[in-house]
Amino acid sequence: MNRRVLATIAGLTLAGACVDATAVALNPKGLGQVLLFPYYTVNKGQDTLISLVNVGDVGKYLRVDFYEGYNGRPVLGELHLFLSPHDVWTAGISADGDGAKLTTSDRSCVYPASLPGGEDIRTTGLRFRTAGFDGDYAIFQLDGGPTDMSRVREGTIHVLTIGDIVPGSETDERIRHVQNGTPGEGTPADCEQVHSAGIAELTAPTDTLAGSAAIVDVTQGTFYPYNADALSDFSDMVIFTSSAIHPSLLGAANSDESTVFGAVAHVFADRGTPLQLDYHEGIDAVSAVLMADHLYNEYLVSDNLGSNTDWVVTFPTKRFYVDTYYTGGAGAMPPFVEEFDGESNILFRGIIYDREEGETTWPPENNGPPPLSGLKGTLPFEVNVISWLNDTAPDDPSGVFGSKLRPNIAPYADAGWAAFDLDPEVQPHALPPDASGKILRGLPVSGFMAYNIVNRQAQPGRLANYSGVFAHRTSVSCTTADPQATCQ
Secondary structure, eight states: OOHHHHHHHTTOOOSSSOOOOOOBEEOTTSOBSEEEEEEEEOGGGOEEEEEEEEOSSSOEEEEEEEEETTTOOEEEEEEEEEEOTTOEEEEEEEEETTEEEEEOOOOSEEEOSEETTTEETTTTOEEOOSTTTSSOSTTSOOOSSOOSGGGGGEEEEEEEEEEEEOTTSHHHHHHSEEOOSSTTOOEESOGGGOSTTGGGGEEOOOSOEEEEEEEEETTTTEEEEEEOEEEESOOSSOOOOBTTBOOOGGGOOOOTTOSSSSEEEEEEOGGGOEEEEEESSHHHHHHHHHEESEEEEEEEOOTTTTEEEEEEEEOTTTHHHHOHHHHTTOOOOTTOOSOOSSOOOEEOEEEEEETTSOEEEESOOTTOOOOBSSOOSEEOSSEEEEEEOSSOOTTOOOTTTOOSSOOEEOOSSSEEEEEEESSOTTSOOBOOOOTTOEEEESEEOEEEEEEEEEEEEEETTEEEEEEEEEEOEEEOEEEESSTTOOOO
């Protein structure tokens, strides 16, 4: 079944019969209409703090969604956020028994601020739900993954700009903060009257949204901050939303720049070559700007430094290609090859280096040293937290974030780096050809490396923790369906 038709059936659609969108791109400067946060967690006594900033001179109407990490099923959706000009919204995800919840003390208008049963975002917090994967909600069938509350404890966050708010409109006046002369005490004029019905007071979204997150352990004194991935030019029209409509990354489509299909992506391929690709499916355009055939980063696991390293490797669009909810039972779609049924395995090849040119292949070849523990040579989930640990059992959580979504790789040395080939010969990965036959190789990926160092000798009787976060480096290659053609 065509994914665009399926999206309409599932309630994932945009206003009107035809919606225009400009050419989507990954903005390295951090501003856009869509923000993708590759990881949140409440494991290991940690909280995840998020911050959304409107750097523009007009208000914004946003949709904020939280997804679990196995298969990207929703755990808290339909959170409507209204940012006035130059406004900032902050919130935190924290543990709630076996699950997680979202709380905020921020005054910006959010809807719904409370739910039946007494939950309130500013007091009790809004609890993450299991309805997206436990079989109790008819739309979402069981997917073979866990059905208990612990599944909501780590995942991803997506923020979409539904539209900018017309200056001087009723909604604009209601969400603007009334100042009393004391910094930090501005309060919106009338949040009670603001909700998702104010569609007529919206204009096309602009690329003026920024976001960041930090995974924090107050007790241990660790702090892992990172910037969200920003997608610019996602849409040049208002994205309609109501209780029956669920905007998503499927909405990047029908660009004015399109020559054939309708979903255009701007991508920098190897050697900085700028490419314009024209896809039939909006989600393929989004995936294109995230594509990588190789992923690179470092690791540090020195016993002398008391250090651990986790790699967060997230595939932000994977659910749209492997989950039957989106594919209509058609099986996995390229660039992914295995439908999700508890797992959706991605095979890859890697080379692990020390800092002095020493190396080993992974998975190991011939009779080389086995740098692998408790892993079948795959990345099985939408979010994968690769734990660089020695001598651990397969079910042990990762060393830095305490993740359960973790393949475990025993490092080749105390410190070094690794290159992961996301388009190996054993299981090639590539997007379908665009309108001109250009093929991007690899997979749509995001994430970062995080390490922690424990200094037990900071002072007599004192323990000091140091932490660092570094985004993955990637490359992407382009081939063509016609051997005589080139990627231009």
